[in-house]
Each structure stands twice: as structure tokens, then as C-alpha cells.
Amino acid sequence: MHDALTAEKAGVVATAIITDRFVPTAKAMATVQGMSDYPFAVIRHPIASNTEQTLREKAEEAVRQCVEILLQGEPHADA
Amino acid sequence: MTQLRSPSYDLADIVAVNDLYHRRGWTDGLPILPPTEELVQACLDATGLAPSAVIGVESVRQRPITAEKVAINAVMAGCLPAYMPVVVAVIKAICQPEFNLHGSTASTGGSAQFIVVNGPIRQRIGLNATHNVLANHSRANACIGRAIRLILINVLGCLPGQLDRSTLGHPGKFSFCIAEDEEDSPWTPLAQQRGISAGMSAVTVMAGESPHQTMNEWTRDPEEIVETFAAEIRHNMLTYSIWAGNYALIVPKQLRDLIATAGWQRRDIQEYVYRSARVVRRDWATVGKKQIVNLGKGADQRFSALRSPDDLLVIAAGGPAGGFGAIIPPWLGSRSQAVTQIIETL
Amino acid sequence: MTLRVLDPTFDGGQATQATVSRLPSLAGRTVGLLDNGKLNVDILLDHVETLLRSQHGVSTVVRLHKPDASRPVPEDVAKGFAACDAVISAVGD
Numbered sequence: 376m377h378d379a380l381t382a383e384k385a386g387v388v389a390t391a392i393i394t395d396r397f398v399p400t401a402k403a404m405a406t407v408q409g410m411s412d413y414p415f416a417v418i419r420h421p422i423a424s425n426t427e428q429t430l431r432e433k434a435e436e437a438v439r440q441c442v443e444i445l446l447q448g449e450p451h452a453d454a
Numbered sequence: 455m456t457q458l459r460s461p462s463y464d465l466a467d468i469v470a471v472n473d474l475y476h477r478r479g480w481t482d483g484l485p486i487l488p489p490t491e492e493l494v495q496a497c498l499d500a501t502g503l504a505p506s507a508v509i510g511v512e513s514v515r516q517r518p519i520t521a522e523k524v525a526i527n528a529v530m531a532g533c534l535p536a537y538m539p540v541v542v543a544v545i546k547a548i549c550q551p552e553f554n555l556h557g558s559t560a561s562t563g564g565s566a567q568f569i570v571v572n573g574p575i576r577q578r579i580g581l582n583a584t585h586n587v588l589a590n591h592s593r594a595n596a597c598i599g600r601a602i603r604l605i606l607i608n609v610l611g612c613l614p615g616q617l618d619r620s621t622l623g624h625p626g627k628f629s630f631c632i633a634e635d636e637e638d639s640p641w642t643p644l645a646q647q648r649g650i651s652a653g654m655s656a657v658t659v660m661a662g663e664s665p666h667q668t669m670n671e672w673t674r675d676p677e678e679i680v681e682t683f684a685a686e687i688r689h690n691m692l693t694y695s696i697w698a699g700n701y702a703l704i705v706p707k708q709l710r711d712l713i714a715t716a717g718w719q720r721r722d723i724q725e726y727v728y729r730s731a732r733v734v735r736r737d738w739a740t741v742g743k744k745q746i747v748n749l750g751k752g753a754d755q756r757f758s759a760l761r762s763p764d765d766l767l768v769i770a771a772g773g774p775a776g777g778f779g780a781i782i783p784p785w786l787g788s789r790s791q792a793v794t795q796i797i798e799t800l
Numbered sequence: 801m802t803l804r805v806l807d808p809t810f811d812g813g814q815a816t817q818a819t820v821s822r823l824p825s826l827a828g829r830t831v832g833l834l835d836n837g838k839l840n841v842d843i844l845l846d847h848v849e850t851l852l853r854s855q856h857g858v859s860t861v862v863r864l865h866k867p868d869a870s871r872p873v874p875e876d877v878a879k880g881f882a883a884c885d886a887v888i889s890a891v892g893d
Contacts, residue, residue: 392890403616434847557870
């Protein structure tokens with residue numbers, strides 16, 4: 376999350392992919408950085424113990440949300 | 455007193471203060487002492503700093519930690535003004551880049567700031583180094599450690615579920631501060647070994663997991679005594695985290711006497727543990743982690759608990775009777791490193 | 801007698817910063833994918849890369865790697881952001 380904010384501060388449009396269990400933390404980090412409504416993509420936790428098929432599905436979901444954010448800047452509905 | 459800039463609240467009594475502060479998430483769940491202007495000013499005066507003086511900055515969140523906020527949280531924790539030089543030194547230590555304050559406080563791994571105090575300030579403020587050293591006894595130990603936790607909560611936003619993502623945490627997150635028993639130790643004090651001049655007071659702080667207690671009362675052989683600690687470290691490498699970093703060893707008087715009688719210095723303990731606290735990747739299969747045995751460099755990959763003997767913090771502390779010791783493992787190897795900081799007194 | 805007590809929290813909040821303007825389209829653009837080094841994140845991002853190219857016309861994908869998930873991206877890696885039209889950071893906080 377912090378790294379996406381670093382990119383934004385360097386003038387590059389950015390977003391982050393977060394797992395659902397880290398949403399409050401991502402929001403808190405955005406808030407302390409003065410960007411409390413910063414939009415990010417949310418996929419289901421976890422990543423480390425997924426099968427290849429599950430990772431592919433999560434990637435599809437992540438791309439759908441990331442593209443929406445990078446092109447329009449709309450916060451994800453669950454965020 | 456007019457210099458204090460924090461917003462203030464006029465409340466009926468101590469119960470009302472606790473209700474408001476608990477409700478707003480400004481405590482660790484225990485009752486606090488109301489941070490009145492008088493008490494805060496007394497703590498601030500003990501630091502010799504202006505209220506706006508920046509003691510440290512957490513670089514990831516870009517949050518400065520000012521003397522005023524440190525004093526307010528220290529009062530809430532129950533600190534006396536005389537404790538303030540220690541609290542200030544701990545804040546300076548944990549804001550050093552090698553401590554990785556953001557990572558070690560935000561991580562699901564859930565560490566606490568384990569604080570060891572050396573030097574003459576210990577007796578002046580009544581820090582405990584003996585009976586029940588890792589737990590309740592002295593106001594100074596309890597309140598200094600607690601002040602650090604309240605500062606992390608209130609100044610850096612380390613609220614559980616927000617910027618503190620600990621899955622479990624451990625009881626040391628309430629307070630985790632000890633003194634070294636220098637007067638009854640055969641070894642040079644920890645701070646001196648880490649480069650501080652004799653006669654100076656200093657804190658050494660590491661991002662520590664919960665202590666693991668050990669016991670060996672069945673030998674006089676220093677190698678066997680120290681091997682019990684090394685075995686617990688190997689166990690932690692397999693069941694918790696493989697990565698090398700600062701481990702703390704709490705060695706009680708009964709074991710120190712035996713080790714010293716056999717002629718071992720602190721350095722001998724460090725070198726023995728450096729050689730002995732090693733595992734091979736395949737050992738993971740014995741603790742339910744066979745899935746990762748063949749990752750990395752394969753089953754024969756060797757791991758050491760310490761990058762060098764200096765990584766081991768050997769601490770003389772604990773009550774006079776009993777062969778009980780403890781290891782305190784690092785949060786995540788060397789991702790956070792122990793920092794020793796001089797305590798400046800007025 | 802009332803007690804006048806002080807607020808213990810950080811109160812020097814930063815001014816809210818605006819985000820950078822969004823892009824009209826990703827077609828022909830360069831996208832940076834930042835990997836925090838945790839297990840499987842590289843595989844997740846392999847799929848993300850494939851989808852960005854095949855479905856959204858992204859022409860170049862720059863893969864950036866973070867050496868330590870527990871710290872902010874180091875300066876030498878962050879320099880890579882400048883060559884990108886957009887950056888996606890994954891996964892975690």
C-alpha cells in the first residue's frame with residue numbers, strides 16, 4: 376500500500392492489490408499518508424497457499440478492479 | 455505550562471477520563487493515570503526538552519514523535535518523571551532505521567519492544583533485574599514498557615487490526631522491560647559489550663517474540679547448560695522462523711555461577727550458540743512443514759540462528775534460585791536489529 | 801473539581817494529497833508490477849501481466865521486485881516507477 380502511495384507522490388498513477396483481511400490496515404496506512412479515500416483492489420486472503428487455478432481466478436478479479444481504478448479512480452465497492 | 459499544545463478535555467473525575475480514553479481507543483485496556491497538565495509538564499521537564507522537540511520519526515508513516523506526546527503517554531502509563539530519560543532513549547532507539555519500527559510493529563508476526571537497561575540509572579529508578587524479572591514487580595519496569603506501547607498506539611496508530619496486524623501478539627506487548635543484574639554478574643554489562651562506555655546508562659532494544667522458558671538443573675558442565683538454550687533456539691527456528699538475527703538469552707544467577715566457575719565468559723556462550731544453533735532444511739519435515747523442505751536450496755540447505763556470535767544478546771537477569779533461563783527470539787531474523795542507545799540524564 | 805487532561809494522539813496531520821490523474825486507457829501503455837517477494841505473489845503477477853497484455857492492450861510490463869516485504873520499496877527500485885505510465889503493487893500492506 377505504502378509503495379503505491381510512493382508512486383503517486385512521484386506522479387505515476389498507481390494502485391495496490393490487497394487481500395481482504397488487510398483492508399483496515401491499507402485504509403489506516405492511506406489515512407496516515409493523508410490519502411484516506413485512496414482506492415485499491417481487494418482479493419480474498421490468502422495468497423501463499425493457493426492452487427494455480429485459484430491464483431488465476433484471483434488475478435482476473437484483481438485486474439478487473441485495478442483497471443477500473445487506474446482508468447477512473449473509483450473506489451472498489453467493498454473497500 | 456502554556457507551551458503545551460495538545461487539545462485538552464475537561465472531565466469530571468478519573469473515572470470519566472478512563473471512560474473517554476478507553477472509548478477512543480487511546481489505552482491498552484488497563485486503567486490510565488489522567489494526563490493532567492501538571493503531571494505532563496513534570497515529565498516533560500525531566501527530559502529537558504521543549505514540547506515540540508522531535509525525539510524520533512517513524513519514517514514509513516512520516517510521523518514525528520514529540521516530547522509532549524511522549525510525556526502525555528508516559529503519564530498515562532504511570533511513569534514518574536525520573537523514568538523519562540529511559541523512555542526517551544527507547545524511542546530514539548526504535549526510530550533507528552535498522553530497528554524497522556514500521557515492519558516490526560505492523561507485522562502479523564506480532565513482536566514487542568524488548569528493553570534491557572544498563573548502568574547507574576537502574577538503581578536510581580528502582581528497575582528490577584532479579585526475582586520475576588520478565589513479569590510483574592517494579593513500577594519502573596512495568597510503566598516504562600507500557601509507555602512505549604501507549605506511544606505506539608496513540609502517536610503511530612498501532613491499533614490492533616489497523617496498523618498493528620499481529621495475529622496473536624504476546625503478553626510482552628503490555629510491557630517488556632528489564633534491567634541487567636550487573637552487580638551480581640561475572641560478565642561485562644550488555645551495553646558495554648555493545649560499545650557503551652563503563653559508567654554510562656543505556657538501553658538495548660530488540661523486536662522480540664515471547665520468551666521461551668528453559669530449565670536445566672542437572673549439570674555443572676557449561677557446555678551442557680548452554681546447549682539447553684541452543685536446543686530451544688533450534689526448535690524456534692523450525693516451528694517459528696528460520697531466519698538469523700538477534701536472539702536474547704536470559705541467564706539466571708544459578709546458571710551464571712556454574713558457567714563462570716567453569717571459566718566461561720560471555721563470549722564463550724556466544725560462540726558456542728553460534729556453532730550449535732543450526733538446522734538443516736530437511737528438519738522441517740519433523741515439525742509438520744515438509745511442504746517447504748525442497749524449496750530454496752533444497753533439503754540440505756543449512757541455516758544458522760545467528761549471523762555471527764555478536765547477534766546473541768546474553769543477559770544476566772533473574773532470581774537467585776533456579777536453573778530457569780529463557781530465549782527471546784527475534785521477530786523476523788535480521789529484518790529488525792537490536793539497537794543500543796545511551797540514556798541522557800539531566 | 802474537574803480534571804483538565806491532554807490528548808495523547810498525533811495531531812499534526814498532513815494535508816490531504818490529491819491522487820495523480822487517471823489514464824484514459826491502458827492500450828499501448830507501460831505498467832509496472834511490484835512484487836513484495838512473498839510466496840506466490842510472483843505467480844499471481846504472472847497472471848496479472850498476461851491479462852493486462854491480452855485484455856487491455858498493455859504494451860510493456862516492467863516487473864519490479866521488493867527485497868523486503870516489511871519495508872518500503874527502496875529508492876533504486878522506486879526509480880523504476882518513473883518509466884511506467886501506471887504501477888500496481890501487490891500484495892498486502
